Amino acid sequence: MNDKLYKILLFVATLTMPIVCGGVMxxxxxxxxxxxxxxxxFKFLTSSDxxxxxxxxQYGALPFITGxxxxxxxxxxxxxxxxxxxxxxxxxxxxxxxxxxxLSTVTDLLAGIPSIIYGLWGFYTLRPLIMAFDISPQGSGIxxxxxxxxxxxxxxAASLSAEFIKMVPNDLKEGAYSLGATHAEVIRKIVFPVAxxxxxxxxxxxxxxALGETMTVTMLIGxxxxxxxxxxxxxxSMASIIANQFGEADDLRLSSLIAIGLALFLITAIxxxxxxxxxxxxxxx
Amino acid sequence: xxxxxxxxxxxxxxxxxxxxxxxVKYVSAAIERNTITAIMGPSGCGKSTLLRAVNLMHNxxxxxxxxxEILLNxxxxxxxxxxDVRRRVxxxxxxxxxxxxxxxxxxxxxxxxxxxxxLSRNQKEExxxxxxxxxxxxDEVKDVLNKKGTFLSGGQQQRLCIARALAMKPDxxxxxxxxxxxxxxxxxxxxxLMQDLQKEVTILIVTHNMGQAMRISSxxxxxxxxxxxxxxxxxxxxxxPKDERTKAYLTGKMG
Ligand SMILES: Nc1ncnc2c1ncn2[C@@H]1O[C@H](COP(=O)(O)OP(=O)(O)OP(=O)(O)O)[C@@H](O)[C@H]1O
Ligand SMILES: [Mg+2]
Numbered sequence: 001m002n003d004k005l006y007k008i009l010l011f012v013a014t015l016t017m018p019i020v021c022g023g024v025m026x027x028x029x030x031x032x033x034x035x036x037x038x039x040x041x042f043k044f045l046t047s048s049d050x051x052x053x054x055x056x057x058q059y060g061a062l063p064f065i066t067g068x069x070x071x072x073x074x075x076x077x078x079x080x081x082x083x084x085x086x087x088x089x090x091x092x093x094x095x096x097x098x099x100x101x102x103l104s105t106v107t108d109l110l111a112g113i114p115s116i117i118y119g120l121w122g123f124y125t126l127r128p129l130i131m132a133f134d135i136s137p138q139g140s141g142i143x144x145x146x147x148x149x150x151x152x153x154x155x156x157a158a159s160l161s162a163e164f165i166k167m168v169p170n171d172l173k174e175g176a177y178s179l180g181a182t183h184a185e186v187i188r189k190i191v192f193p194v195a196x197x198x199x200x201x202x203x204x205x206x207x208x209x210a211l212g213e214t215m216t217v218t219m220l221i222g223x224x225x226x227x228x229x230x231x232x233x234x235x236x237s238m239a240s241i242i243a244n245q246f247g248e249a250d251d252l253r254l255s256s257l258i259a260i261g262l263a264l265f266l267i268t269a270i271x272x273x274x275x276x277x278x279x280x281x282x283x284x285x
Numbered sequence: 286x287x288x289x290x291x292x293x294x295x296x297x298x299x300x301x302x303x304x305x306x307x308x309v310k311y312v313s314a315a316i317e318r319n320t321i322t323a324i325m326g327p328s329g330c331g332k333s334t335l336l337r338a339v340n341l342m343h344n345x346x347x348x349x350x351x352x353x354e355i356l357l358n359x360x361x362x363x364x365x366x367x368x369d370v371r372r373r374v375x376x377x378x379x380x381x382x383x384x385x386x387x388x389x390x391x392x393x394x395x396x397x398x399x400x401x402x403x404l405s406r407n408q409k410e411e412x413x414x415x416x417x418x419x420x421x422x423x424d425e426v427k428d429v430l431n432k433k434g435t436f437l438s439g440g441q442q443q444r445l446c447i448a449r450a451l452a453m454k455p456d457x458x459x460x461x462x463x464x465x466x467x468x469x470x471x472x473x474x475x476x477x478l479m480q481d482l483q484k485e486v487t488i489l490i491v492t493h494n495m496g497q498a499m500r501i502s503s504x505x506x507x508x509x510x511x512x513x514x515x516x517x518x519x520x521x522x523x524x525x526p527k528d529e530r531t532k533a534y535l536t537g538k539m540g
Binding site: 074169171172174175176178179180181182185186189190193194197 | 340342345367368369371372375376378380382384385386395396397399400401446448450453
């Protein structure tokens with residue numbers, strides 16, 4: 001009897017998650033419906049107007065999709081030259097030593113810093129530097145946001161890649177050494193290829209984080225609503241436009257923001273799913 | 286006794302993993318060219334440790350100390366570059382581990398690619414065919430050379446790993462219980478193969494299988510607690526062991 005009750009409770013609790021997820025989806029879709037109906041699904045995603053003057057209202061998501069893709073891609077590019085060495089350092093060169101343990105603790109610590117702190121650091125430290133070096137006049141923009149985003153995703157990419165680098169069997173490495181390979185050759189020709197799909201999936205998951213990161217980007221991207229024409233210009237990402245405008249928006253504009261949210265939700269979900277599937281595959285292999 | 290110049294000579298070779306203890310203690314022995322020498326002894330007596338000293342595997346781990354001398358063609362390998370030594374002294378491990386990202390073809394050539402040595406297409410094909418033939422694997426895999434080496438059976442994988450080592454044309458081949466993960470048929474294959482290989486290369490093989498030692502080796506070493514207790518012709522060592530400890534081990538009263 002007790003056992004049955006326990007089972008029912010467990011079942012109800014478990015069921016809550018899919019219900020919540022379905023509820024979120026449902027709310028997003030119904031609220032976004034107006035915008036898609038008014039502008040057309042495809043048109044909405046490819047239009048670059050964002051005009052909320054009464055009477056000539058016109059909304060399109062393209063500037064923000066571009067902003068998100070640019071910041072994410074740049075963040076990834078900036079992240080790799082830092083996270084890959086850290087992963088190699090922790091997972092291969094100093095695997096099992098105290099230095100590696102300290103380094104991975106520090107990286108994990110970085111992952112735990114709230115994004116508002118990164119935002120403040122970016123705003124008060126990095127932005128003046130960007131202005132001082134004359135990279136952009138206003139300091140904020142795609143580049144600034146990407147740099148800070150990159151720092152934020154380094155810990156994820158590094159610690160996950162390090163796990164996969166550690167998992168490369170010693171048998172294989174010793175096998176390569178026994179054929180006369182140097183450490184560098186073992187890393188290039190054995191460790192990277194064998195850990196490759198795992199490392200790749202680590203970066204996919206890091207991208208998943210960068211895509212949805214809101215606070216830091218909102219503080220640093222400059223918050224303008226046109227398509228950024230260079231990496232130093234200002235813009236808005238899908239997340240930052242929502243954070244910026246949801247408070248004052250209603251009707252069609254609110255629906256458009258929610259439509260952007262829905263698109264972001266789907267992109268992030270797909271990216272994360274791909275990453276998770278790849279990680280699972282890499283673990284099994 | 287023969288006065289052939291040894292290809293490999295241990296001179297008071299010692300290996301220690303920790304400061305306090307030695308896993309191999311003052312081993313001295315001369316190995317003749319083109320022989321098969323079996324290394325026997327109870328588990329933990331230092332067989333693998335001694336074997337791994339010969340291709341400087343211990344250099345990979347900074348805490349391990351190797352002392353004394355090991356001469357390869359009269360040159361002390363302990364003061365040579367590990368890479369040069371390892372190209373001349375091949376190794377086959379207990380568990381077959383072909384490189385999983387490489388095809389069978391590339392596995393055979395992996396010693397060259399790993400070292401950045403370029404071969405012409407002809408050289409590559411010759412090397413692959415010759416090496417796979419000498420491990421009696423060619424007929425089984427010649428139509429699937431582009432498949433991953435990990436698709437093969439355990440015995441085939443081990444033969445692939447031997448081919449991989451042979452491709453570098455080593456002077457000495459170290460084998461650490463190469464057949465312990467294999468079934469009797471695959472084991473027989475590899476034993477037969479070693480008999481043939483003897484013409485090209487000097488083999489040191491660690492084995493727990495006394496039958497195997499008797500079948501394939503001309504010389505045998507018996508180790509106990511890190512020491513080389515007895516070393517001589519396999520026939521003599523089995524029929525007439527000089528040391529009590531060897532006798533006890535061979536009659537199954539130890540280990
Ligand atoms: N990496 C290591 N660190 C510390 N001690 C080790 C290490 N490897 C081996 N030893 C110790 O050195 C001694 C010899 O080990 P070794 O592996 O050479 O034995 P073995 O004769 O090959 O045994 P087996 O027949 O079980 O393979 C053992 O006492 C073992 O505990
Ligand atoms: Mg051993």
